[in-house]
Amino acid sequence: MDRIDRHILATLQHDGRISTADLAEKVGLSPSPCARRLKRLEDDGFIQHYQANLEKEKVGINMTFFVEIGLNRHQEDTIESFESALLEMPEVINAHVVSGSFDYLLEVVSPNLQGYEAFTNKLHKLSSVKDIHTHLSVRQLATKRVLPVYL
CATH class of the missing domain: 1.10.10.10 (Winged helix-like DNA-binding domain superfamily/Winged helix DNA-binding domain)
Structure with missing residues (x-):
């Protein structure tokens, strides 16, 4: 490059x-x-795909949450099952496996609190989920959709 x-x-x-x-x-x-x-x-995979970045409020997304998830087991089958379930949830727009006191950090969007409650009900039904901690985004300071290219 x-x-x-x-x-x-x-x-x-x-x-x-x-x-x-x-x-x-x-x-x-x-x-x-x-x-x-x-x-x-x-x-060569430098460009994964092309997409349009939508304005959240204009498409009915009024709330963003950051959700910390702790699993009760860390066996491969539990992790695969949990991750497969996450991929089926359209509310999850970003998901990271992280180190520290929890296992996953999710960025979740919803039109309102009722939508978020419905989302957490889906999470609670997953037997692998031990802990859920939610942080409501009060205001977004900036969106950096451009990645720096270091190579």
Whole structure:
């Protein structure tokens, strides 16, 4: 990965709908070499997929919660079952396995408190869940949807 590849990745994070011709101009290449680099970056897994970032409130999401989950068992089958269940819950928009006093940190969205209560009811039904601690996001300071490219 060189300076041009990093520039391509940074540009795409700001505007995923940019045409190849405009991208090529921004990074100082002609369209054909730029298209080849872009294809290579996709094939090599640097670009996972393209998506639209939606404004939460405009699609009815008014609340964000950070949820700490502790499991009661740490056997492979328990972990696989819990993680499979999480992947089926659309309210979970980010999930991390973490170290420390709990096992998972989830970012959960909901239109309201009733929606969040319904979500926690689903969690309580999972036999592997021991502890649930919830933090309500009062206000989001910033969204950094652009990743720094260190390579």
